[in-house]
Amino acid sequence: MPRALFCWENGEGSGHVVPYLSLVEALIARGWQVAVAAKNTAEVGARVQASGALLLQAPVCVSLFADLDQQSFSTTELLLQHGYGHAPTLDGIFSAWLGLMQVWQPDLVIGSGAPASHLAAQCLGIPDIAIGSGFNCPIAVNPAPLMRAWQPGVEQRISQSEDRALQTINAVMTMHGFAKRAFAMDMFFDVPQLLCTVAELDHFSDFRKQADYLGMPPPTASSSLPQSKSGNNGADAASATAAPCDVFVYLRVNKSAEALLASLAKLGVPTLAYIPGLTMTQRLKWEAAYSPAIKFSVGAVDIEKMLMRVRLVVSNAGHNLTLQTLLAGKPLLLFPNHWEQGVVAQRAAKIGAAIEVQGNDPHPKFRRWLDDLLNQPLHLQAAQRFAERYAQLSSQQSLEQAVSVCESRAFPQRGRAQLISVR
Numbered sequence: 472m473p474r475a476l477f478c479w480e481n482g483e484g485s486g487h488v489v490p491y492l493s494l495v496e497a498l499i500a501r502g503w504q505v506a507v508a509a510k511n512t513a514e515v516g517a518r519v520q521a522s523g524a525l526l527l528q529a530p531v532c533v534s535l536f537a538d539l540d541q542q543s544f545s546t547t548e549l550l551l552q553h554g555y556g557h558a559p560t561l562d563g564i565f566s567a568w569l570g571l572m573q574v575w576q577p578d579l580v581i582g583s584g585a586p587a588s589h590l591a592a593q594c595l596g597i598p599d600i601a602i603g604s605g606f607n608c609p610i611a612v613n614p615a616p617l618m619r620a621w622q623p624g625v626e627q628r629i630s631q632s633e634d635r636a637l638q639t640i641n642a643v644m645t646m647h648g649f650a651k652r653a654f655a656m657d658m659f660f661d662v663p664q665l666l667c668t669v670a671e672l673d674h675f676s677d678f679r680k681q682a683d684y685l686g687m688p689p690p691t692a693s694s695s696l697p698q699s700k701s702g703n704n705g706a707d708a709a710s711a712t713a714a715p716c717d718v719f720v721y722l723r724v725n726k727s728a729e730a731l732l733a734s735l736a737k738l739g740v741p742t743l744a745y746i747p748g749l750t751m752t753q754r755l756k757w758e759a760a761y762s763p764a765i766k767f768s769v770g771a772v773d774i775e776k777m778l779m780r781v782r783l784v785v786s787n788a789g790h791n792l793t794l795q796t797l798l799a800g801k802p803l804l805l806f807p808n809h810w811e812q813g814v815v816a817q818r819a820a821k822i823g824a825a826i827e828v829q830g831n832d833p834h835p836k837f838r839r840w841l842d843d844l845l846n847q848p849l850h851l852q853a854a855q856r857f858a859e860r861y862a863q864l865s866s867q868q869s870l871e872q873a874v875s876v877c878e879s880r881a882f883p884q885r886g887r888a889q890l891i892s893v894r
Contacts, residue, residue, distance in 0.1 A: 473881060476577035477507040479515075480529050480564070480585035481553045482607070482811075486791045487583045488515045490667065491602055492522045493691045494581075494873050499523045501874065506575050508588070514747075518771070522691065527575075530567030530587070534560050543810070544625060545615040547655045548632045550586060555655070556635045558642045565591060565643050572597060579881040583607055589658040590640070594649045598880045600663045602873070604790040605673030606811050608664040613654035616678045618810055663880055665873050669861060671822060672794055674814045685873060687794055689866040690775050717845070719777050720744040720765075720785040721792060727806060727828065727835060729757070731785065734837035736761040740845065745772050782851075783844050788816035788827070797824055800858035802850035804828065804840055823853030 475498055479487040488509055495505050499522070507519045508529040519526045532554035539556070543549045554560035568591035572580070580592035580599040584607045592599040601608045610616055614629050636655035644651050652658070666684050670676045673684070717740050722728050724746055735742045745768040746754075754767050774792065778784070778799040786792050788805040793815050796803055803825040805816040819825035826840050844850050 472502055472504055473578045474504045474506070474576060475579045475581060475877065475881075476572065476575055476588075477505060477524070477581045477583070478529060478568075478585035478588035479507075479509050479511075479583050480531060480587055481510070481549070482584040483511075484789060485511075485515045485518075486789050487603065487607070489518055490690075490791045491581075491583065491688060492518060492524075493688045493870055494602070494877070495519075495522045495524050496691055497870055497874050498877065501878075506577075508571060508585075527571065529585070530564045530571070532560055532564060542619065544617055544619050545629055545632065546609040546618070547615040547629070547636050550636050550655060551632060553586075555586075555639050558639050558646075561587070561639055562643045562646060565647070569595065569647070579877055581877070586658050589662060590652075593658065594644075594647070600665060600876060600880050601659060602665040602667060604668045605666060605675050605679075606790065606814075608666055608675075609656060609659055610675050610678045611656045611658075611660040611662075612678070613656065615656050616675065618674075618814075663876055665876060667869070667873075668790065668794060669864075671857075672790060672797075672815055672818050674811065685869040686861065686864040687791070687798065687866055688870045688873060690773075715741040716743045716777070716780055717782045718742040718785060719772070719781045719783075720746070721772075721787075722746055722785065722806060723787055723808065724748050724753075725806065725808070730835065731837050732757060732761050732765055734841060736764045738838070738841060739764050740841070742766070743768055743772070743777070783841075788812040788819070790815050793819055793825075797822070797854055797857045798861055798864070800851075800855040802844045802854045804844055806830075822857055824850055824857055826850070 477495060488507060495507065498505050506525040506527050508527040509515050509519065510529050510531050512526060512528055516526050534554060534557065536552070536556065539551055543552060554564055564587045568588050572591055572595055577597060580588055580597050582588045582599060582601050583603045589599050614633050617625070633655050637652065640655065641651040666673065666682055667686065667688060669684050669686060673682070718735060720742060728746065732744065742765045744765055758767055774795055778796060778801060781801060783802055783804065784792065784796045785804045788807040789812060793803060797819065803819055805819060805825050806828045807813040807816040816825065816827040820827045826844060828835055
């Protein structure tokens with residue numbers, strides 16, 4: 472029975488795992504055993520286990536590096552933020568991945584923001600693939616492309632970052648008796664990439680010589696588990712699906728969230744808000760202040776069903792929810808928290824289907840933006856044009872292609888002719 476190890480090492484949020492559980496389930500249905508090594512087991516654990524996969528804790532970097540600028544200019548500098556500039560830290564992460572793979576003995580490693588898992592797989596001779604948005608399938612070049620606007624002196628900084636990351640990686644390779652790497656992002660060189668996005672939302676589309684975009688894999692039952700009863704007017708799964716809802720808010724707690732909710736409540740717009748990390752005290756306070764217009768969900772929401780009902784989505788510009796919303800032909804109000812989300816927000820705004828809220832805006836114009844998005848046709852029409860452009864993009868075909876790539880990569884000797892439909 473073949474085995475796969477799905478790996479999530481760096482980055483935040485369930486979007487590294489949950490959108491790809493249909494692939495996990497399809498592989499299991501075809502006789503694979505699948506384990507998911509997740510960075511945040513609390514956030515994705517129940518859904519991973521519901522998919523039938525084994526849940527494992529991924530090796531992660533818990534150190535902070537005071538000598539690093541918190542704003543990275545390239546994917547290589549992101550590696551430095553996760554321990555690739557400090558040999559003892561990287562050695563611990565790499566050694567733990569080696570151990571996981573030696574115990575689980577996978578025939579295939581699937582990495583979603585998990586560069587050290589690719590290093591370990593390649594050192595052990597295990598076939599690997601990368602999956603995710605364009606950001607999680609980075610360009611394997613030296614130097615890595617800039618993620619921010621050019622600044623004077625940035626070339627020297629990038630060169631130093633490339634050297635530091637490569638020296639650290641090769642120090643760890645030498646410790647374990649493996650061959651040295653040619654450049655810092657070498658672990659992604661010649662690795663098949665399942666780009667679960669479209670060109671318009673690919674962070675590195677300007678740098679790719681060629682790319683096959685799969686779009687979004689289909690959701691699964693395990694992607695959105697039923698919610699627990701919360702009481703105190705908290706929305707459970709049934710009421711969240713049945714209650715009137717024009718706006719869906721999916722935000723991390725931030726300084727603008729309360730002002731946004733207040734604006735929605737004043738407008739009387741029926742809203743369902745899912746705010747991960749919201750404490751019970753804060754939720755009860757907001758429920759009292761913003762009822763009856765706003766209801767708060769305390770668990771996962773069936774996004775596909777929600778998008779059929781709402782007129783507007785408000786989020787932090789996570790790639791997967793943004794793409795799902797655009798494919799459903801709905802406009803967005805976006806609050807990016809970091810560069811990865813910022814690029815998605817900029818690209819959605821460029822399409823014309825979204826308004827991006829700048830994090831440093833001292834006086835956000837929520838009432839005007841909500842009126843534009845809910846009552847004016849411009850953004851809705853742009854979103855509908857996007858949805859029409861990709862109307863023939865089949866999530867089921869995307870899933871079948873992903874399964875085919877996985878099996879071809881793991882067992883190239885079998886050939887593609889023996890791969891059957893996963894329907």
